[in-house]
Amino acid sequence: MRILLVEDDAALASAVCSYLEAKAFVVDVTPGLAQARAALAAVQYAAVLLDLHLADGEGLSLLPDVRALRDRPIVIVLTARDQVTDRIRGLDAGADDYLIKPYDPAELLARLRAVERRRSSTSTPVLHFGKLEIDLARDLVRKDGLPVTLTQKEWALLRVMATRPERIHTRENLADALYGFGDEADSNTLEVFISRLRRKLGRSHIQTLRGLGYRLSFSPEEEDE
Known part of the structure; x- marks a missing residue:
């Protein structure tokens, strides 16, 4: 955010x-x-x-x-x-x-x-995606009941998508959530963080829509890659 x-x-x-x-x-x-x-x-x-x-x-x-x-x-x-x-x-x-x-x-x-x-499009600070739980109020993520450790940048990225799940977020919108003025980032930095989140949360929860961006889905499907 x-x-x-x-x-x-x-x-x-x-x-x-x-x-x-x-x-x-x-x-x-x-x-x-x-x-x-x-x-x-x-x-x-x-x-x-x-x-x-x-x-x-x-x-x-x-x-x-x-x-x-x-x-x-x-x-x-x-x-x-x-x-x-x-x-x-x-x-x-x-x-x-x-x-x-x-x-x-x-x-x-x-x-x-x-x-x-x-x-946002959510009425509760706690979101459930199958066995994945995201608590926006307490900055907590659990998978299969166990806590998931995220870095600040990973959480910043996840927070944008979790606040408006099922919405397609462009690369530019997500990149804005990661870096402020004066920060330097490689062109593939966003993909690196997306990959890390997928490893920690479950690959199918973050969908890629080619040419459009990414979204966090309540009903995970295979990504269009």
Whole structure:
């Protein structure tokens, strides 16, 4: 899951980024609106964490740009403004949730997951694929009742597919979940992680659709390779 954090407090941005990256999220940080608009034009984000008071303008002015996107990301407003009227204004403008500073990073993580579930095609954080169980709330995977150990990158990739199972995810969309700005990746990196997940989860659970992408299936079939 790739996130855009729009925050001009460098220390806070660094702390939030470090916490979320440790939870297998990919985070891009921009300190202002101009950089945020450029990032939104270049990358398909799953979520935007938006500070309201930025050096180059009001954070809410970014929401029309977000609403115009074909696959609109979740927006959680992060602000020191604690007036009810401010919260109402943010939600009315199109934000999905609102969190008052200072906040516990664990609460931010819980809000992200809750909004993610509401926006996804699943109504439960625990998904069952035959003998495979994926718990999105606790970042756990079990196969045949036994825990499966995943790296952060493997979990980041699986999370994108598990949040919207049966949907075809393009290579570009999945690659966005793995690497942020400044990260380097070989052209075959995605295939390497797909191969690792198949070995750990069961080959047939991740289907390849030639020329389209990949999907996680409740009813696994042979891949089109």
